[in-house]
Amino acid sequence: MSSCNNLDGDFTVQSDKCKYTEDAIVSDYTYETTIVEGNVVKPVSTKMQFRTERKVPKVGVMLVGLGGNNGCTCIAGTIANKLGLTWNTKEGEKKASYWGSVMMASTVKLGNDAKGNSVYTPLKNMLPMVDPSNVVWGGWDINSMNLGDAMKRSGVLDYDLQQKLYPHMKDIKPLPSVYFPDFIAANQSERADNVLTGSKQQQMEQIRKDIQEFKKKNGLDKVLLLWTANTERFASIEEGVNDTAEDLLTSIQRDEPEVSASTIFAVASILEGCTFINGAPQNTFVPGVVELARQKKCFIAGDDFKSGQTKMKSVLVDFLVSAGIKPVSIVSYNHLGNNDGKNLSAPSQFRSKEISKSNVVDDMVASNRILFEEDEHPDHVVVIKYVPYVGDSKRAMDEYTSEIFLGGTNTIVMHNTCEDSLLATPLIYDLVILGELCERIRMKKVEDDTNSDWEAFHPVLSLLSYMLKAPLVPNGAPVVNALFAQRQAIINVLRACLGLSPDHHMTLEHRLESSLQELAAQQSGRPLKKARTE
Secondary structure (H helix, E strand, O other), rough: OOOOOEEOOOOOOOOOOEEEEOOEEEEEEEEEEEEOOEEEEEEEEEEEEEEEEEEOOOOEEEEOOOOOOHHHHHHHHHHHHHHOOOEEEOOEEEEEOOOOOHHHHHHHEEEOOOOOOOOEEEEEOOOOOOOOOOEEEEEEEOOOHHHHHHHHHHOOOOHHHHEEEHHHHHOOOEEOOOOOHOOOOOHHHHHHHOOOOOOHHHHHHHHHHHHHHHHHHHHOOEEEEEOOOOOOOOOOOOOOOOOHEEEHHHHHHHHOOOOOOOOOOHHHHHOOOOOOOOOOOOOOOOOHHHHHHHHHHEEEOOEEOOHHHHHHHHHHHHHHHHHHEEEEEEEEEEOOOOHHHHHHOHHHHHHHHHHHHHHHHHHHHOOOOOOOOOOOOOEEEEEEEEEEOOOOOEEEEEEEEEEOOHHOOOOOOOEEEEEEEHHHHHHHHHHHHHHHHHHHHEEEEEEEEEEEEOOOOOOOOOHHHHHHHOOOOOOOOOOOOOOHHHHHHHHHOOOOOOOOEEEEEOHHHHHOOHHHHHHHHHHHOOOOOOOOOO
């Protein structure tokens, strides 16, 4: 019986399709797809090359919302891992890890050994990747509290761990941030004691200056920005205001009220050539921002961290529809007591979150016209309530009602209790690791011995969708919400960078009697006897 082996160390691909130079890994790859034209199905192959820079740069990350629950937990996590901290709880001693991070704590199937056993390796070993413990962290917050006290205020971490981290965090203070009260709940005003002043243009220039000084001070090769601050209301898309890059930049100059703080940060990041990732549900990436990112060839990715209830939904609905079961009603209820919940208690901010949570099933429903007619969708309701007592320990309750065989119904009820920030923080690490890696990958088509130019991923970096509730995709590209499809896309891109074929799960070596006989002979050390033919 086959078992699993693990390859924890570095490995080398030995193939004429993969070459290692001092600077890069260059692979030859055949990308195979299928085109359907009416009732005719055509396989299509495209010869490509991938080039991945091997040197991992010195990376800095600036968080917008550094002093919030996610921000201070993110910094605490990297310090705890870098120092190898242990701490005591009522369940016993715990030690720092990156559990919850798909890039740092999950494994992928690399192949089989000679005996047919599956060989798994940490995903982080596939290509040279940045380690969160080596990242230089900084950022902005509308509240001036140092991160040691912010960590205590959040109540996310165990008391003993807080005590060990406090000396390392008490001197870290966030930079003054952009604060536009119209875009977040009025109840956030009591925190806003660390804000920039001046026009929107002046504030954007200050953000750019902060990025430049952070990069220079820490001797960084590159900087990424990530929004983990309050959910904003949706910005109105208005002609002449934010519909083009030129109009957006002009609107910032004239202090246009419909330009949000998150959009100011996104524009500043793009103008500095820094990848910008939006971890909240608002429409930061108005059309003018997307156009600017394309003009500057700078990555943007969003929207909204996918950590708990929505991640489960993207798994369960995919399972139901793939199993030929028709979900007809999905009701999701949440209550939480952290500052995110407080901000979401305002109707405009809740609406942003409701939109990002509600669209997660659309592509899975549309994939099965046996179950669903055109434009037919399950009833889908999302409720979020603010309950201060529960703090960061969010409760999520879901009811899935489905139609099954011969008019029957099936109901699945799920209760999920989770520390909100302990689920979200590893996603920040994942977004940074994968976002930075994508900056070092180039590819090109190779046709008729005529090489095209090396090309980066599209500036709208949809490969990060696994970590995000409402994936932003390039115009004309489909939105994929199914969780395993999103993860497999990441894995297969990494395999392509090594000249390896996609992991297709056919495992024919375990499904044919002749193949199983060959494996058994190898395991026993006896040669396989071929049948005699007359």
